[in-house]
Amino acid sequence: MPSLLEIQRLMRDAVIADGPARALPPLLTGGRDPQARLAIHRHHYQASLTRALLDKFPAVSWLVGERFATAAAQAFACAYPPAAPCIAEYGADYPAFLATRAGAERFPYLRAFAELEWHLGQASIAIDRSSLTIESLASIDADALPDHRLVLQTGLRYCTAAWPIDDLIKLYLNGVAPQRHAFEPADVHLEIRGARGEFRIERLTQPEFLFRSAIAGRATIGAAAERALDANATFDPGQALLRLVSDGLVIATDKPETNL
Amino acid sequence: MASDRVRAEPTLSGVGLRLPHLTDVVATRPSAAWFEIHPENVLANPHAAELLVDIAADYPVSVHSVGVSIGSASGIDRPHLARVRALVDLIDPIFVSGHLAWSTHAGEYLNDLLPLPYTRETLRIVSAHVDEVQDALGREYLVENPSSYVGFHASTMTEVEFLSELVNRTGCRLLCDVSNIYLSAHNLGFDRDRYIADLPADAIAELHLGGFTPEPEEGGGEVLIDTHGSRIAEPVWTFYARALERFGPKPTLIEWDNDVPTLDVILAEAARADAVSQSAFAPRQVHALAS
Numbered sequence: 227m228p229s230l231l232e233i234q235r236l237m238r239d240a241v242i243a244d245g246p247a248r249a250l251p252p253l254l255t256g257g258r259d260p261q262a263r264l265a266i267h268r269h270h271y272q273a274s275l276t277r278a279l280l281d282k283f284p285a286v287s288w289l290v291g292e293r294f295a296t297a298a299a300q301a302f303a304c305a306y307p308p309a310a311p312c313i314a315e316y317g318a319d320y321p322a323f324l325a326t327r328a329g330a331e332r333f334p335y336l337r338a339f340a341e342l343e344w345h346l347g348q349a350s351i352a353i354d355r356s357s358l359t360i361e362s363l364a365s366i367d368a369d370a371l372p373d374h375r376l377v378l379q380t381g382l383r384y385c386t387a388a389w390p391i392d393d394l395i396k397l398y399l400n401g402v403a404p405q406r407h408a409f410e411p412a413d414v415h416l417e418i419r420g421a422r423g424e425f426r427i428e429r430l431t432q433p434e435f436l437f438r439s440a441i442a443g444r445a446t447i448g449a450a451a452e453r454a455l456d457a458n459a460t461f462d463p464g465q466a467l468l469r470l471v472s473d474g475l476v477i478a479t480d481k482p483e484t485n486l
Numbered sequence: 487m488a489s490d491r492v493r494a495e496p497t498l499s500g501v502g503l504r505l506p507h508l509t510d511v512v513a514t515r516p517s518a519a520w521f522e523i524h525p526e527n528v529l530a531n532p533h534a535a536e537l538l539v540d541i542a543a544d545y546p547v548s549v550h551s552v553g554v555s556i557g558s559a560s561g562i563d564r565p566h567l568a569r570v571r572a573l574v575d576l577i578d579p580i581f582v583s584g585h586l587a588w589s590t591h592a593g594e595y596l597n598d599l600l601p602l603p604y605t606r607e608t609l610r611i612v613s614a615h616v617d618e619v620q621d622a623l624g625r626e627y628l629v630e631n632p633s634s635y636v637g638f639h640a641s642t643m644t645e646v647e648f649l650s651e652l653v654n655r656t657g658c659r660l661l662c663d664v665s666n667i668y669l670s671a672h673n674l675g676f677d678r679d680r681y682i683a684d685l686p687a688d689a690i691a692e693l694h695l696g697g698f699t700p701e702p703e704e705g706g707g708e709v710l711i712d713t714h715g716s717r718i719a720e721p722v723w724t725f726y727a728r729a730l731e732r733f734g735p736k737p738t739l740i741e742w743d744n745d746v747p748t749l750d751v752i753l754a755e756a757a758r759a760d761a762v763s764q765s766a767f768a769p770r771q772v773h774a775l776a777s
Contacts, residue, residue, distance in 0.1 A: 227640045229559070229607065230559040230602075230603070230605075230607050230608055230611060231559035231560060233559075233603065233638075234558065234559050234560070234588060234591050234600075235591065235592075237600060238591045238592075238594065238596065241596055241598065241600070242594070242596065252639075253603075253638055253639060253640065254636045254637070254638060254639070255636065255637040255638065255639055255674070256634070256635055256636035256637055256673060256674055257635075257673070257703060257707070257709060258703065258704070258705045258707075259703075259704065259705070260636050262703065262704060263635040263636045263673075263709065264635075264636060266635050266709070266711060267598050267600060267635070270597075270598050271596055271597055271598055274597050274598075275597055307594040307595065307596065308594070308595040308597060309593060309594065309595065310553075310563065310565070310566060310595055311526045311551075311552065311553025311555075311563065311566055311589070311590070311595050311597075312526050312527075312529050312530035312553070312566075312569075313526065313597065314527075314530035314531050315530045350533075351530075351531045351532060351533045351534065352532055352533065353532045353533055353536050380532065421533070422533050422536075423509075423533060
C-alpha cells in the first residue's frame with residue numbers, strides 16, 4: 227500500500243497531466259471502471275480552469291477565435307496548474323504562453339494584447355481610495371520632496387507595447403467587428419485605471435509614462451523624475467507631479483528612510 | 487465587527503452567495519436568512535471583499551473554504567489559511583467550514599475536492615491539519631463529508647467512522663452535506679440511511695443541499711456528478727426530511743455554483759427546505775400537545 231503522499235502524487239498526475247495511471251486504478255474502487263470515475267476529476271480540472279481562462283480573456287478569444295483560445299487554455303491548464311486556490315490570481319503567465327502557441331505568429335501583438343486584457347481585469351476588481359490633494363504635498367519641504375515615495379491607487383497598471391493594442395481592444399469593447407482594420411506597429415505607453423467593475427485606458431507620452439510607472443514601482447519622486455528626464459530633457463517633473471496628484475492617483479506619501 | 491444579532495446561528499435556511507449576486511444583494515437587500523461565501527472568490531478580489539463586508543453587516547455569513555485542503559499529505563496551504571483568517575476577522579462569520587478532501591499537492595492547486603483513503607495514516611494527517619486550522623482561526627472548524635466517485639481498497643474504516651474519530655480527536659464539528667451522502671451512496675453503493683444513523687448527531691452543526699447531474703456510465707447505470715448546477719433532486723428532499731428527523735433542526739444551506747440562476751430561484755429552494763423542516767417537526771409538536 228503506497229503512502230498517502232504517493233497516492234496523491236499519482237492522482238495529481240492522473241488529474242493534471244493525464245499521466246500513466248497504471249499504478250492508481252488497482253488501488254481504487256467505484257463502479258465497473260474506477261479509472262473512468264477518476265476521469266470525472268480530470269474533466270472537472272480541465273473544464274473549470276479552461277472556463278476560468280476564457281472568461282478572463284474574452285477579447286483574446288474575439289481576436290484569435292474560440293478554437294485557438296480554447297486549445298491554448300486547455301494546454302496552459304495542463305502545463306501550469308494554479309499555485310493557490312484563488313482562481314482570480316490564475317493566468318498572469320497566460321499571455322506569454324499564448325505567444326508560444328503554433329499559429330500565434332499570425333498575431334505578433336498577441337502577448338501584449340493579452341497582457342493588456344489581464345491588466346484590465348485586475349484593475350477592474352480594485353477599489354479606489356480617497357486621494358491626496360496638492361495642498362497635502364505642499365506641507366513637505368521642497369528640498370526633501372525628491373526623496374519621498376508616493377503610494378498610488380491600487381487599480382493602476384502601466385504597460386507598453388510596440389503595437390496600438392489599446393485601439394484594438396477598444397474595437398472589442400465597443401462591439402465593433404470591421405471586415406478589415408489597418409493595424410501598423412506603433413509604440414504606445416498605456417495607463418490603465420480601474421475600480422469597482424470599471425476601467426479606462428489612457429495613452430501617455432513616453433516621459434510621463436516613465437515617471438508614473440517608476441512612481442508606481444516605488445521609486446522616489448527624484449529617481450522617477452531622472453528616468454523621465456533621461457528620455458526627454460524638457461520634461462517638467464513639477465508639472466508631472468501636479469498632474470499625477472490632480473488626477474486623483476496618489477493616496478499617500480512615504481517619508482524618506484533615515485540612515486542611522 | 488458584526489453585531490450579536492448577526493452572529494446568532496440562524497433557524498431558517500440560507501443560500502450560497504456567489505459573485506454574480508453580490509452587487510444585487512448590496513443594492514436590494516433581499517429577504518434571505520443567511521449567506522455562505524467561498525473565501526477563495528473574494529480574497530483576491532478587493533471589490534468583492536468590499537461588497538461582502540457591507541453584506542456581513544446586515545446578514546449572518548458563513549465562510550466555506552474550498553482551498554484549505556486538510557487532506558493534503560504534503561501539508562496545508564498556510565499562506566492561504568492566513569488569508570482566510572484575515573477575512574474571518576473582518577466579517578466574523580457564524581461558521582467556518584471546509585471539506586474532508588485534498589486539493590493541493592506540493593505547491594499546486596488542483597481546483598477540485600479529491601478523495602482520501604480512510605486509513606490510520608490519513609486520520610493522523612487530517613487530525614493534525616484540523617488542529618492547525620482551528621488554532622490558526624482561533625475558532626471551531628466544520629468538516630464536510632465529501633461527494634465521491636471512487637473509494638480506496640486500502641480504507642480500513644468507513645467514512646462515518648473516520649469522521650467520528652476526527653471529531654473525537656480534534657473537537658471539530660461536522661457540516662453534513664445531505665446531497666453528498668445521497669450521491670456518494672449511489673456512486674459507491676453504501677447504505678445512506680445507515681450513514682446518517684451512524685453519524686454523531688451532536689457534532690452536526692450545519693446541513694448542505696445541492697443539485698447534481700446524472701451521467702450514463704459505460705456498461706450501464708449512471709454516476710451522479712456533484713455539479714451544484716440545478717435544483718435539489720426530489721429524492722434528496724425526502725432524504726433531507728429523514729436527516730432532519732435524525733439530527734433535529736439545523737441551519738441548512740442551498741448551494742448553487744454553476745449555471746447560477748437569479749437569486750430568487752435559489753431563495754425559493756431555501757424556502758422549500760424551511761417547509762420540509764417545518765413539516766418534519768410539526769407532527770411531534772401536535773403529539774406533544776395531545777399527550
